[in-house]
Amino acid sequence: MIEIPQAVRQAALELQRQQPDPLAAYIYDLPALDAHLQRLTGDLPPQVELFYAVKANPDPRILHRVAAAVHGLEIASGGELQLIEPLLDSRPFIFGGPGKLDSDIAAALAAGTDALHVESAGELERLIALAEAAGLVAPVLLRINPRLPERMRTRLTMAGCATAFGIDEEALPGVIARARASRWIKLQGFHIHALSHQLDAERHLSLLDHLLRLSLDLAREHGVELRTLNLGGGIGVNYTDPAHQYDWSRFAAGLHERVQQPALRDIRLRFEMGRYLTAFCGYYLMEVIDLKRNHGEQFAICRGGTHQFRLPPAQGHSHPFVCLPGRGGRPDSQTLHHVRLTVAGQLCTPKDILARQAEVARVAIGDLLAFPLAGAYAWNISHQNFLCHPAPRFHYLEKSLDTPEESR
Template sequence: MSSISPARPAPAAAPSPASGAGSPPAYVYDLAELDAHVRAVRAALGDVELYYAVKANPDPELLRTLLPYVDGFEVASGGELAHVREHFPQVPVALGGPGKTDAELLSDVTRLHVESPGELRRLLASGRPADVLLRVNLDISIEGAALAMGGGATPFGMDPAGVDECVALLRSQEAVRLRGVHAHLASGLDAPRMLELAAVILDYARTLGVTEINLGGGMAVSYTDPSLRFDWQAYGRGLAALRRPGETLRIEPGRSLTVYCGRYVTHVIDVKRVHGELFAIVAGGTHHLRTPATKGHDQPVLVPRTGEPITIVGQLCTPKDVLARRVPIALKAGDRVEFTMAGAYAWNISHHDFLMHPRPTFHYLHRPEPS
């Protein structure tokens, strides 16, 4: 069943991208909405450290809007690190990822998330000083997750035996300092389930005698019901209750921070009926907005007027280029179509050059002035 967002008029200051035939599709980011959302998240977390996972959306304007509310950025490659350093050279950065190159291990970051004993040996051999967190993959049940990075045999992090091997390697030297553990086990979980995992991770970290614990991200986002939001208030209260004196807790959400501020705006090229089914072909498609194809869902779309159910597809020569199925919306050639929840894992994960169609334009609404 398609996800539908209630129609609401665009903000008064909004440009009018992709409103007619011949206009390229556009991404529209509402920076005021992002500012308000992240301000509320920051308030709910108290003194839990908040790092933004840049992989969700590295757009510099979004990062700039997030900057007053985050303690740092989490990156997963040398490219993301260079991008952050170019725009925000003084911001603390944590570097993760399961396949770090030697150059990435030698980069100057605030925290390095070590994924394996082999990775640690390469770091130690370099002689480079570093502050590290050991990424642990605990063998625990992770029910209801959209993606599981831990909880069993995966390429991410280490089982407790691997962590013990790393701890032994670190004892005989002083250049690489063990600061704590990192445990991003799953994505797509609600606050109660996230708190259950946090309790297990904290118990494990305490057996190692470390006091810095990165609990990762993975806060649930619902594309089928955009009004269903992660309960940041409950999560903040829960973390405060779990933490012991002297412990530093850190999280690194991505999608749940920026997804709501973005729209993908395009226009209808053609409407046709095939074997009884109605289709609208729009400019652009999943080479601009790959999220629905990647996650296997229908992208939420604004419905200004209802009509016969219609499937909205893009311009690509593949049956997988589907943005939303059987949406009850009346469409004709030239109509503008707005997809919501396009602020994370959208443009930046899409196969931009497939068929070499024009790229979208980018627009930013109501950027708040610095206080």
């Protein structure tokens, strides 16, 4: 059972009333975002930091709210650096990701990055040259791609296998030696973003135990003074069974237990979470334009589509939704009862499907389908220009019961 908050429902219907054309829109529930972040940061031990991976949702209004709540921001491009520039007075930032441009590295150094996550031996050489040219010592975490037991993996694994990310354990001794030898590098520790879509807190904690042991061993073996350990992001969102989400309380309790260990007492542990921070505050809305049967399957053709909400095909799931009777509440609207509904958008491709064969008690042309869990990797990962459809509308709830005045 999915709950759509009353404030979101009201705003959705008001947005629909404001325009004659069928509606496609995102609604972001900012008070819910604040409450979620407050809970997450409030549960953490003092030596654990929560950074936000901007790539999950770089919407400036979201970014401002998140930046006010978390310990810092993680960026992975020069574009993201420009975006967070207005926030740099109040929050530290870290710069990771593959394929960094020299110009981006130089800009991050000049902007006073808290740490650069170095992805390879070649990137380290470029960084040394750039730091020397700027006369700035670069704070560095080396990103490791360690061996990882099979049982610790998820369906989106970035480490423990051949990926474009991080430094192979075999190459690591040479890279550490080079970093330690350069006066332009301040090696502060390691970075390991091993996987995404972690839904199980116990499995997550045992992965962390593995990575903590590994990092401590590597530091001891290679003479690295370990000050910061960035253990990545990766907490998942349960899209197909929304009532059962990741057990954050268990995770936070597990962190409290771990930071008591003498070996970890003086090390700052850092996470850079994306999806789990912003997914829950977002809703994508599509208005039903047409209802039709094709080869035995019932379709709803809706305003918008995967060019605005690519998350379902990107994850390969049928996204849950709730049907809100808006214009579709009119007596003359074509209405269906107790159907299995496949939801398609406006694109000329059979891949433009957001939900498949979902059980619906009642649906009518003019109804709004509200997709929850749409606040991360949704609009910003979509192929927005395909077919030249306009962007959806965006509305931000500022109070828990709000009317939609500020839309764009």
